[in-house]
């Protein structure tokens with residue numbers, strides 16, 4: 001019987017994607033690999049330093065600089081080529097690897113990622129899992145396909161009394177349920 005686990009999404013079939021694995025007998029997290037080579041640029045580009053100085057010196061930013069800063073600070077989505085299935089009352093929590101911050105200045109700006117069970121094969125896509133990263137260090141972070149980028153932990157979640165979901169069905173992720 002299949003209860004919970006991982007599958008490769010169609011786009012990455014035959015692309016040598018490894019399913020997430022735990023490293024040791026008592027590791028809580030399944031380590032995910034990057035599905036592609038990808039570079040996460042440092043936020044500290046010249047434009048950002050200039051904008052940072054403007055803010056520090058008490059200037060109000062014009063719309064163009066606000067947009068530039070927002071673009072620089074937008075997290076990079078790293079594809080995993082993986083989707084996860086699990087019972088409805090479970091969730092897969094994505095967490096950073098401590099070495100990403102300790103050695104490589106790369107954080108998950110969303111703190112943790114929440115992978116809902118209804119993200120798997122939802123009505124708009126297959127439910128590929130992405131890790132969002134921000135590089136607050138000064139070097140570009142070069143990720144190679146197959147590098148272990150983060151981990152996923154399966155957990156049970158609880159429901160409140162008189163719980164009423166707003167909608168029955170999920171249609172995507174990353175803001176699909178509204179603003």
Ligand SMILES: O=c1ccn([C@H]2C[C@H](O)[C@@H](COP(=O)(O)OP(=O)(O)OP(=O)(O)O)O2)c(=O)[nH]1
Nearest residue numbers: 113114115116119129130172173174175176177
């Ligand atoms: O780091 C993440 C976080 C989320 N997701 C996917 C799976 C999750 O089920 C879906 C929605 O995530 P969440 O509920 O955290 O985001 P939201 O902004 O509320 O989007 P939505 O309105 O689609 O629920 O996006 C990822 O692939 N990686």
Ligand SMILES: [Mg+2]
Nearest residue numbers: 174175176177
């Ligand atoms: Mg949501």
